[in-house]
Amino acid sequence: MKSIVEIQNVTKVIKGRTIIDSLSFNVNKGEVFGFLGPNGAGKTTTIRMIVGLIGITSGDIKIQGTSIKTDFEKAVSHIGAIVENPEMYKFMSGYQNLIHYSRMSKGISKKKIDETVELVGLTDRIHDKVKTYSLGMRQRLGLAQCLLHDPKVLILDEPTNGLDPAGIREIRDHLRKLAREKDMAVIVSSHLLSEMEMMCDRIGIIQNGKLIDVQLISDFVHGKEKMYEIEVDNKDKASKLLQKTYPLIRIKQTEIGVLLPLIKEDVPETVQVLVHNEIQIYGIKEVTKTLEDRFLEVTSNKEETAHA
Numbered sequence: 001m002k003s004i005v006e007i008q009n010v011t012k013v014i015k016g017r018t019i020i021d022s023l024s025f026n027v028n029k030g031e032v033f034g035f036l037g038p039n040g041a042g043k044t045t046t047i048r049m050i051v052g053l054i055g056i057t058s059g060d061i062k063i064q065g066t067s068i069k070t071d072f073e074k075a076v077s078h079i080g081a082i083v084e085n086p087e088m089y090k091f092m093s094g095y096q097n098l099i100h101y102s103r104m105s106k107g108i109s110k111k112k113i114d115e116t117v118e119l120v121g122l123t124d125r126i127h128d129k130v131k132t133y134s135l136g137m138r139q140r141l142g143l144a145q146c147l148l149h150d151p152k153v154l155i156l157d158e159p160t161n162g163l164d165p166a167g168i169r170e171i172r173d174h175l176r177k178l179a180r181e182k183d184m185a186v187i188v189s190s191h192l193l194s195e196m197e198m199m200c201d202r203i204g205i206i207q208n209g210k211l212i213d214v215q216l217i218s219d220f221v222h223g224k225e226k227m228y229e230i231e232v233d234n235k236d237k238a239s240k241l242l243q244k245t246y247p248l249i250r251i252k253q254t255e256i257g258v259l260l261p262l263i264k265e266d267v268p269e270t271v272q273v274l275v276h277n278e279i280q281i282y283g284i285k286e287v288t289k290t291l292e293d294r295f296l297e298v299t300s301n302k303e304e305t306a307h308a
């Protein structure tokens with residue numbers, strides 16, 4: 001079985017308000033799945049349901065084929081998660097924290113602790129007090145803590161919050177390594193698009209409690225459409241004209257002209273439209289589309305549809 005996590009039509013209603021609306025997606029072994037959405041979209045609520053911190057109103061969540069509804073203990077035993085800030089004793093060393101934590105769960109050997117410390121790259125500092133750790137090191141200690149019982153699924157809510165670029169990179173590299181080398185399914189949430197682009201294999205976009213798109217990062221960013229910037233003498237006229245020709249696409253004005261998503265085959269027609277209307281073209285160049293461009297495209301289309 002490839003899918004370790006199966007979210008099936010999950011709905012959460014709190015005080016009469018539907019916070020999560022029929023959410024369905026699967027997460028596979030060996031992949032990092034990013035849960036992306038603006039503030040208040042429902043990421044944390046979904047994650048809290050997956051890890052069993054709050055109940056689900058309807059639908060089901062299966063972990064390794066076990067339903068969280070019928071066998072909660074077994075289902076969540078496969079999960080390692082950092083949802084809120086991990087509990088750490090700052091006056092103790094990282095190692096003492098892990099020993100303390102391991103006493104609470106059965107069957108975690110000293111050897112396992114050492115291996116896990118090595119895996120998260122904390123060997124050199126593990127005997128120092130946690131209060132001397134950077135935020136990134138604390139995150140990695142939290143990661144070690146939730147890896148001690150060999151979970152099949154790792155879930156982290158906004159794992160890079162508050163980290164500097166070096167800390168972000170460390171966490172990102174570790175998560176990718178865990179997915180690849182340990183064949184774990186990793187779920188991370190974020191509202192930071194650029195970060196998701198570097199960390200994940202697939203992303204699911206959530207907005208107003210609904211999943212509006214799930215795609216491979218590579219397909220998501222580099223779909224068939226590319227962004228083209230056309231340098232013209234009259235950008236107001238050019239953008240109005242192109243908007244009339246392509247009413248469904250978003251056309252932006254730039255400093256030198258207009259920017260729009262097009263498939264390659266449509267470029268000649270676009271040029272003709274401009275030329276026939278006496279607009280001077282000084283140049284056309286393909287602009288690399290970022291995840292942010294795609295994210296805005298996808299979310300603005302949905303909003304327009306929702307308001308239509």
Ligand SMILES: Nc1ncnc2c1ncn2[C@@H]1O[C@H](COP(=O)(O)OP(=O)(O)OP(=O)(O)O)[C@@H](O)[C@H]1O
Binds near residue numbers: 045
């Ligand atoms: N216990 C609760 N009672 C009432 N409303 C709630 C509760 N928990 C969450 N909500 C609402 O559900 C919506 C989704 O919240 P959630 O925290 O899941 O979003 P999020 O995507 O994680 O956002 P953020 O990026 O800000 O953390 C919000 O409008 C929030 O106010």
